[in-house]
Amino acid sequence: QHDYQLALMPLALGTDLQRSLSGWMVDGCVSLQSLDPRAADVLEDAGLPCILLNGRSAKASGSVSPDDRDGARQATEYLLEQGHRRNAMVADLQLEDPHYSLYERRMGFESTMQAAGLADQAVWISATYEESADKLLAVNPEVTAVMCYSQHEAAPLLGRLQNAGRRVPEDISLLTFNDVFPIGELWPAVTAISVPSLEMGARGAEMLLKQIRHGRPDTPETVVVGETLVKRQSTGPAPKPI
Numbered sequence: 001q002h003d004y005q006l007a008l009m010p011l012a013l014g015t016d017l018q019r020s021l022s023g024w025m026v027d028g029c030v031s032l033q034s035l036d037p038r039a040a041d042v043l044e045d046a047g048l049p050c051i052l053l054n055g056r057s058a059k060a061s062g063s064v065s066p067d068d069r070d071g072a073r074q075a076t077e078y079l080l081e082q083g084h085r086r087n088a089m090v091a092d093l094q095l096e097d098p099h100y101s102l103y104e105r106r107m108g109f110e111s112t113m114q115a116a117g118l119a120d121q122a123v124w125i126s127a128t129y130e131e132s133a134d135k136l137l138a139v140n141p142e143v144t145a146v147m148c149y150s151q152h153e154a155a156p157l158l159g160r161l162q163n164a165g166r167r168v169p170e171d172i173s174l175l176t177f178n179d180v181f182p183i184g185e186l187w188p189a190v191t192a193i194s195v196p197s198l199e200m201g202a203r204g205a206e207m208l209l210k211q212i213r214h215g216r217p218d219t220p221e222t223v224v225v226g227e228t229l230v231k232r233q234s235t236g237p238a239p240k241p242i
Contacts, residue, residue: 002209017042027212030204033099035060049211051204054195056100061211062221064204068101068177071193071227072108075147075175078191078229080116083238084145084173087113088123090132090157091149105149105177129153133160144238148176151183154190158234169236179230188233196225 004027017039028049031039035052040059043050052060079087089109091102106124113122123143127135132153136143148154154176158168166172168188176183179192203223211217 004209028208030208031055031060044216047216049208049216051208051211053200053204054101058220060220061216062204062207062223064200064207064223064225066101066195066200067224067226068104068195069108069111071177071195071229072105072147073112074227074229075177075191075193076109076112078231079145079147079173079175079235080112080118082145082173082235085118085238086121086123086140086143087118087145087147088125088136088140088143089147089149090125090127090136090153092128092132092153093126101177102149109147129156132157133164137161137164137166143172145173145175145235148174151176151178151180151192154192155182155186158186158190168234171239173235173238175235184230184232186234191232191235192230194228194230196227199225 009029026048028051029039029043030051030053032053033055035050035055035057037059040050040057044059049061050059052063054065056063056065076087089106091106093102110119110122110124113119123140125132125135125140129152136146146157148157154174158174161168161172161174168174175191175193177193177195179194183190183192203225207221207223
C-alpha cells in the first residue's frame with residue numbers, strides 16, 4: 001500500500017549480512033519470533049529499523065507481541081465459570097530454548113487459579129504429545145479440564161483422550177492456544193485462544209514504516225495486542241461428582 005517491496009531473507013550459517021543488506025538496498029526489516037544477534041548488530045550499525053513480531057529482544061527497534069498472559073487468564077476464568085476446579089496445562093518442552101510465550105501462558109494460568117483460591121488445583125504437565133494423555137490420566141485422573149500450550153499438543157491429546165474412553169467435553173474439557181487449522185475442524189471442534197497474527201503483522205508494518213521515515217527511536221517501541229477466546233464444542237460444564 002505504501003509502494004515498498006517485500007523480500008524474504010533466510011539467515012543461513014555463514015551469511016554475509018553486511019553484503020546482503022547493502023546489495024538489496026534494504027530500508028528496514030521485520031523479524032519473526034526471534035532476532036539473530038548478527039543481523040541485529042548489522043542493522044543497528046547501519047541505523048536501520050528492525051521490528052520483532054511475537055518475540056523479545058533488547059536489540060530490536062520495536063516489537064509487537066500478543067498478550068499471552070491475559071489470553072491464559074481468559075481461558076482459565078472461562079473454565080472456572082464452567083465449574084472446573086481441578087485444571088491442567090500441558091506443554092511439550094522438547095525445545096532447548098522454549099519461546100517466551102510458554103512462560104507467559106503458564107503464568108496466566110497459574111496466577112488466575114491462585115486468585116481463585118485454587119493454586120493447589122493447578123496441574124502442570126510437561127510431556128511429549130505421545131505421553132501427555134497417559135500422564136494426565138494416570139497421575140491426575142480427577143482433572144476435568146485441560147489447557148494446551150499450542151495446537152501441536154491439543155490435536156493429538158484430543159484423540160488420545162477419546163481412545164482412552166474419556167468423552168470430550170462430557171468427562172473432560174479441552175482448550176488450546178492458537179486458533180489455527182485443524183483445531184476448528186476436529187470433532188469436537190476445539191475451543192481456542194486466538195492469537196491476532198494479522199493485526200500483529202499490520203501493526204508491525206506501521207511501526208516499521210514510521211521508523212523508516214523518522215529513524216530508529218532512542219527507546220524501542222513496544223505494542224501488545226489482545227487475544228480472544230473462541231468458544232467451541234470441546235468445552236462444557238464440569239461433570240457432576242458421582
